[in-house]
Amino acid sequence: MEPTNAIELQNITKKFGEVVANNKICLEVKKGEILSLLGENGSGKTTLMNMLSGIYYPDEGKILVDGKEVAIRSPRDAYELGIGMIHQHFKLVDIFTAAENIVLGLSGSRVLNMKAIEDDIEKLAQKYGFELDLNKKIYDMSVSEKQTVEIVKMIYRGANILILDEPTAVLTPQETSKLFDVLRNMRDDGKAIIIITHKLNEVLTLSDRVAVLRKGEFAGEVDTKDATEISLTEMMVGKKVDLDIERPEPHNVETRIEVKNVTCLDKYGIKALDDVSFDIRSGEILGIAGIAGSGQKEILEAVAGLQKVESGCIIYHNSKTNEEEELVGKSPLQIRNIGVALSFVPEDRLGMGLVGSMGMTGNMMLRSYREGGSFFTNTKEPEKLSETIKEELEVATPSLSTPVRKLSGGNVQKVLVGREIAASPKVLMTAYAVRGLDINTSYTIYHLLNKQKEKGVAVVYVGEDLDVLLELSDRILVLCSGKVNGIVDARTATKEQIGLLMTKLNEGGPLNEQ
Amino acid sequence: MSNKVLNQEPLLRITKRDGMPKLRAWGIRGIAVILSLIVSAAVIFLIVKMNPLKVYATMVSGAFGSSRKSWITVRDTMMLLCVGIALAPAFKMKFWNIGAEGQILVGGVATAACMIYLQSLPTWLLFVVIILASIAAGALWALLPALFKAKYNTNETLFTLMMNYVAIQLTSYFVALWENPYGSNTVGIINKATNRGWFPSIFGKQYLLNVIIVAVLAVGMYIYLKKSKHGYEITVVGDSENTARYAGISVKKVIIRTMLISGAICGISGFLAVSGASHTISASTAGGRGFTAIIVAWLAKFNTITMFVISLLLVFLEKGANAIASMYHLNDYASKMITGIILFFILGSEFFINYKLIVRAKENKEGK
Numbered sequence: 001m002e003p004t005n006a007i008e009l010q011n012i013t014k015k016f017g018e019v020v021a022n023n024k025i026c027l028e029v030k031k032g033e034i035l036s037l038l039g040e041n042g043s044g045k046t047t048l049m050n051m052l053s054g055i056y057y058p059d060e061g062k063i064l065v066d067g068k069e070v071a072i073r074s075p076r077d078a079y080e081l082g083i084g085m086i087h088q089h090f091k092l093v094d095i096f097t098a099a100e101n102i103v104l105g106l107s108g109s110r111v112l113n114m115k116a117i118e119d120d121i122e123k124l125a126q127k128y129g130f131e132l133d134l135n136k137k138i139y140d141m142s143v144s145e146k147q148t149v150e151i152v153k154m155i156y157r158g159a160n161i162l163i164l165d166e167p168t169a170v171l172t173p174q175e176t177s178k179l180f181d182v183l184r185n186m187r188d189d190g191k192a193i194i195i196i197t198h199k200l201n202e203v204l205t206l207s208d209r210v211a212v213l214r215k216g217e218f219a220g221e222v223d224t225k226d227a228t229e230i231s232l233t234e235m236m237v238g239k240k241v242d243l244d245i246e247r248p249e250p251h252n253v254e255t256r257i258e259v260k261n262v263t264c265l266d267k268y269g270i271k272a273l274d275d276v277s278f279d280i281r282s283g284e285i286l287g288i289a290g291i292a293g294s295g296q297k298e299i300l301e302a303v304a305g306l307q308k309v310e311s312g313c314i315i316y317h318n319s320k321t322n323e324e325e326e327l328v329g330k331s332p333l334q335i336r337n338i339g340v341a342l343s344f345v346p347e348d349r350l351g352m353g354l355v356g357s358m359g360m361t362g363n364m365m366l367r368s369y370r371e372g373g374s375f376f377t378n379t380k381e382p383e384k385l386s387e388t389i390k391e392e393l394e395v396a397t398p399s400l401s402t403p404v405r406k407l408s409g410g411n412v413q414k415v416l417v418g419r420e421i422a423a424s425p426k427v428l429m430t431a432y433a434v435r436g437l438d439i440n441t442s443y444t445i446y447h448l449l450n451k452q453k454e455k456g457v458a459v460v461y462v463g464e465d466l467d468v469l470l471e472l473s474d475r476i477l478v479l480c481s482g483k484v485n486g487i488v489d490a491r492t493a494t495k496e497q498i499g500l501l502m503t504k505l506n507e508g509g510p511l512n513e514q
Numbered sequence: 515m516s517n518k519v520l521n522q523e524p525l526l527r528i529t530k531r532d533g534m535p536k537l538r539a540w541g542i543r544g545i546a547v548i549l550s551l552i553v554s555a556a557v558i559f560l561i562v563k564m565n566p567l568k569v570y571a572t573m574v575s576g577a578f579g580s581s582r583k584s585w586i587t588v589r590d591t592m593m594l595l596c597v598g599i600a601l602a603p604a605f606k607m608k609f610w611n612i613g614a615e616g617q618i619l620v621g622g623v624a625t626a627a628c629m630i631y632l633q634s635l636p637t638w639l640l641f642v643v644i645i646l647a648s649i650a651a652g653a654l655w656a657l658l659p660a661l662f663k664a665k666y667n668t669n670e671t672l673f674t675l676m677m678n679y680v681a682i683q684l685t686s687y688f689v690a691l692w693e694n695p696y697g698s699n700t701v702g703i704i705n706k707a708t709n710r711g712w713f714p715s716i717f718g719k720q721y722l723l724n725v726i727i728v729a730v731l732a733v734g735m736y737i738y739l740k741k742s743k744h745g746y747e748i749t750v751v752g753d754s755e756n757t758a759r760y761a762g763i764s765v766k767k768v769i770i771r772t773m774l775i776s777g778a779i780c781g782i783s784g785f786l787a788v789s790g791a792s793h794t795i796s797a798s799t800a801g802g803r804g805f806t807a808i809i810v811a812w813l814a815k816f817n818t819i820t821m822f823v824i825s826l827l828l829v830f831l832e833k834g835a836n837a838i839a840s841m842y843h844l845n846d847y848a849s850k851m852i853t854g855i856i857l858f859f860i861l862g863s864e865f866f867i868n869y870k871l872i873v874r875a876k877e878n879k880e881g882k
Contacts, residue, residue, distance in 0.1 A: 306759060333762030342760075353760050355753045362746070366761045369746050376741045 006192035012061035021047040039213035053085035054078035084154025085163040099134040144175040233499040245471040250284035256458040262312035287473030294479040305332040339426035356405030360386035389418035431462035486511035550859035576837020592728040595825040597807035600779030613674025615804030616681030621648035621784025626795040629711035652781020660773035664766035
């Protein structure tokens with residue numbers, strides 16, 4: 001009997017150090033079906049798919065393809081099993097044409113018969129309705145054309161199982177609907193398709209079935225016809241969990257930074273921030289929520305002077321002199337000297353703000369090494385500071401000179417956040433400060449932020465966990481595709497409300513409850 | 515779909531170590547040296563049927579057999595170390611300065627030019643001018659790629675490499691210009707009669723000044739990299755340009771400043787090679803040291819004190835290899851093989867210090 005499941009995952013577990021990215025996940029995908037994989041940031045979707053495409057190897061569990069157990073050790077194995085994954089970042093050779101990219105790396109005769117190959121590709125394209133100019137070079141192509149090349153490449157290589165990681169993030173609505181038509185054609189031809197996306201309306205229009213992951217666990221699955229945006233949001237964010245984080249009442253609240261109509265472009269020239277306006281106020285914590293890549297990084301970097309601002313202004317209100325200062329156009333150093341501190345914890349933790357090869361002392365100096373007129377660095381003060389931070393935040397390190405690269409993630413973050421707080425800033429912006437931390441350490445960080453808030457510092461907290469945002473912040477700004485989709489009172493907002501704001505752009509402009 | 519059964523974990527997996535205690539790391543390096551000597555001994559015995567111990571003894575006496583030989587070994591070690599010192603700040607900043615060879619050459623050409631044209635200056639002034647000229651020449655050769663890197667983000671590896679060829683051609687031109695005697699196609703020994711611009715002997719030792727200059731540079735660079743604000747900035751830029759930007763460090767400024775220093779010290783190496791050693795200039799004055807010094811700098815992890823040990827080892831191997839080649843009428847390749855084996859083991863040991871191998875667990879072996 002022909003098995004109907006293209007892929008079956010049984011109890012798949014993957015750990016990275018202490019962090020469990022996937023915990024005993026079971027999932028199947030049928031032939032001739034489009035499955036949406038839904039989940040918040042860090043819920044383990046991409047990790048799971050990377051195990052299918054041979055980038056990671058599972059710690060436990062079985063993978064069955066066409067009913068047979070397999071081990072996928074490398075992307076090559078995945079190819080041979082007919083699994084093709086389209087990543088968010090395309091893997092194409094810029095100076096080759098579409099056709100050359102499609103045949104690149106395939107075994108075959110030494111002499112390429114490009115004519116025959118092109119005919120074959122043309123036939124495939126017609127069958128599924130791709131629009132593709134085979135002789136166009138990649139560097140001349142739009143993002144959507146490049147994506148088409150990636151998909152055709154996979155199909156040409158005989159992929160029967162196609163995984164797409166947020167394929168519509170970079171597409172216009174027209175391109176998106178074209179892509180969906182093609183995907184439906186492929187489904188009708190019996191191919192299995194998994195699509196990772198955050199956009200609920202797309203899930204509802206495209207897929208046959210939805211599987212939801214939450215914090216590395218399988219949270220359930222549902223036939224799309226039985227699902228609504230509300231029910232999916234509930235599955236995705238889960239029940240409100242009581243975390244019991246303290247939240248002191250804000251006092252002496254005054255506007256510290258005013259962001260007015262700021263627009264920024266990313267490196268592809270697409271608007272990363274679109275006409276963003278909001279206030280950062282002293283004595284309170286402003287939470288920022290959003291799907292990954294909705295503009296969180298750009299907002300903070302624009303304020304810190306690290307991101308070029310195309311239009312709009314960012315005004316700093318000095319509480320002592322009552323003067324107003326325009327931050328746009330100032331260098332990062334000038335902005336930091338005004339008292340705006342940024343601690344950004346990127347995915348790799350070290351890429352920004354810390355020097356991996358230096359010890360704690362060396363990293364403390366990053367802010368202050370210029371002080372004093374001497375040609376040489378003064379290590380006495382930074383040493384004292386690292387000693388204090390080590391004790392107060394209980395940083396586990398063999399010595400102050402052990403390279404921070406060798407510390408565990410939590411300790412690295414304590415060093416970073418501790419240093420920024422030690423500079424007694426007026427505005428403290430943190431992004432993903434508790435990324436990958438255990439519970440106790442997370443609470444230490446929340447406590448630190450609350451202490452800053454009580455001291456009258458304006459705190460901005462970009463976070464991934466909605467429960468934390470709801471309990472820690474005073475106000476929550478929700479971003480959706482680079483736009484402010486709402487600013488809500490964290491004391492009264494619900495998790496579902498925020499979840500919806502994150503995934504569905506309000507047509508009537510941003511919701512404002514402040 | 516292939517009919518291969520794909521359900522085995524890979525046989526060997528490589529994972530990065532979190533770091534190793536220093537003592538153990540040096541232990542592994544020590545074992546590597548011993549292993550390399552054993553393998554070399556086996557090779558010597560199998561190929562030329564000679565007593566390996568005798569061959570090793572010849573190597574030692576080739577490098578340190580007499581006072582004169584020892585001093586030449588020291589002189590060449592200092593020369594290589596000087597280039598290593600020059601490269602350390604650039605490579606620490608992750609700026610791939612492959613152009614030391616050219617920077618040395620132009621420094622040497624500048625030195626030779628001063629020795630030829632400015633003979634009439636008082637000795638102290640002549641040396642001041644030579645030093646300034648060689649520094650300026652080397653720094654200029656490094657400045658060009660640095661400027662282009664900072665301004666247009668050009669690839670510094672290719673740029674510095676190509677600058678080598680320009681320097682070689684330039685040197686050939688000056689060799690032709692200064693040819694002496696006519697028709698020899700070499701410059702000959704410059705100021706042979708007057709010794710103008712030659713390093714003076716100190717306490718009767720001809721090469722002591724070389725040692726002093728390089729020692730000062732080594733200590734200076736050690737302090738510069740470890741203790742100065744500039745050195746701090748170099749480390750930050752080399753580790754992560756994002757972090758540097760975040761800290762308000764001007765990456766462009768650091769790149770240009772560091773390369774000026776790197777090129778200047780390469781220029782001084784050219785000065786040492788001409789004024790302090792050969793007293794002549796040719797396209798082979800740098801003699802590949804610009805490349806060998808890259809190994810020196812990386813192996814020592816930019817610690818100039820460790821660099822001395824590694825330079826000495828490399829020069830010793832070279833001298834020793836030459837000695838066995840002439841002593842036993844072996845051709846050059848046989849001795850180079852031994853050098854190669856020893857270097858292979860030492861470089862290979864770094865792999866085992868930084869990574870470990872995980873062999874597939876037994877129970878999976880029978881899995882089908």
